[in-house]
Amino acid sequence: GRGSLFTFEAGAFYIMGKAYIDFEKLSEIDECSAFYVLRAKRNFAYKRLYSNKVDKGTGIKYDQIVKLTGYKSKKSYPNKIRKIKFYDKEKDKVYEFITNNFKLDALLIADLYKQRWQIEIFFKWIKQHLKIKSFWGQSENAVKTQIWIAVSSYLIIAYAKKILKLDKSIYEILQILSVSSFDKTPLNQLFRQIEIQNFQSSNPNQLKLFDL
Structure with a gap:
């Protein structure tokens, strides 16, 4: 034009x-x-x-x-x-x-x-x-690439949520994974550990055998 x-x-x-x-x-x-x-x-x-x-x-x-x-x-x-x-x-x-x-x-x-x-x-x-707040590039290819990466990531997480029967929202799962990017722990073990940690933190009156 x-x-x-x-x-x-x-x-x-x-x-x-x-x-x-x-x-x-x-x-x-x-x-x-x-x-x-x-x-x-x-x-x-x-x-x-x-x-x-x-x-x-x-x-x-x-x-x-x-x-x-x-x-x-x-x-x-x-x-x-x-x-x-x-x-x-x-x-x-x-x-x-x-x-x-x-x-x-x-x-x-x-x-x-x-x-x-x-x-x-x-x-x-x-x-x-x-959670795409802005695009990294302005070309058609850049926008499409970013959207497809985001959609693919979302679908992978949604699939993992279903297979592992996780009761957390996809957003919560993404938040957890974002701080565990370099953790080699299998997903099912990772979320089991988090559930245990959440249970312990939500039960402060549980019996403590060791005061570390």
């Missing part, structure tokens, strides 16, 4: 909320032969060129081809835009999307945006369970 630090990938879809609408940036996506799907803002100034036929039983209220009419926006983005209105029965909400993809079915465009919610849920899960 024009001096952009981010390179849009041809054929890729970029799904964003309405807060991210930047028509110059959307024009860059066009130039890179990539696609975008965004929520349309309420003050979205446009004129309808024509409408595509829709099956309203699917939740699609309309599928229009429009052009921007705002003074600045039409200069930044002179191309046609597809505008789709969708009723989400599950959430009982109406959404309006804009996209530069004119070939995919309107319902599929709406579904693509819904997948964005799943991605947000996934990243929320990552923050809560994998």
Whole structure:
């Protein structure tokens, strides 16, 4: 893109909320032969060129081809835009999307945006369970590598928890392992020792044979 630090990938879809609408940036996506799907803002100034036929039983209220009419926006983005209105029965909400993809079915465009919610849920899960607070690198490969390492570690611990029948949470297990990184004690023995230590510390009145 024009001096952009981010390179849009041809054929890729970029799904964003309405807060991210930047028509110059959307024009860059066009130039890179990539696609975008965004929520349309309420003050979205446009004129309808024509409408595509829709099956309203699917939740699609309309599928229009429009052009921007705002003074600045039409200069930044002179191309046609597809505008789709969708009723989400599950959430009982109406959404309006804009996209530069004119070939995919309107319902599929709406579904693509819904997948964005799943991605947000996934990243929320990552923050809560994998404790990734920041990424070590900014490249796609660096981010993917860090996520896969974290997910793999989580799954290994979850598997060990099940096999060893540990009653501790995965977070507690990770905390214990983080301070036992160089300990060669087998996991089942390590957690048995910790359970014994916890039992002793929680029973201060137990009989002491030796006062060391």
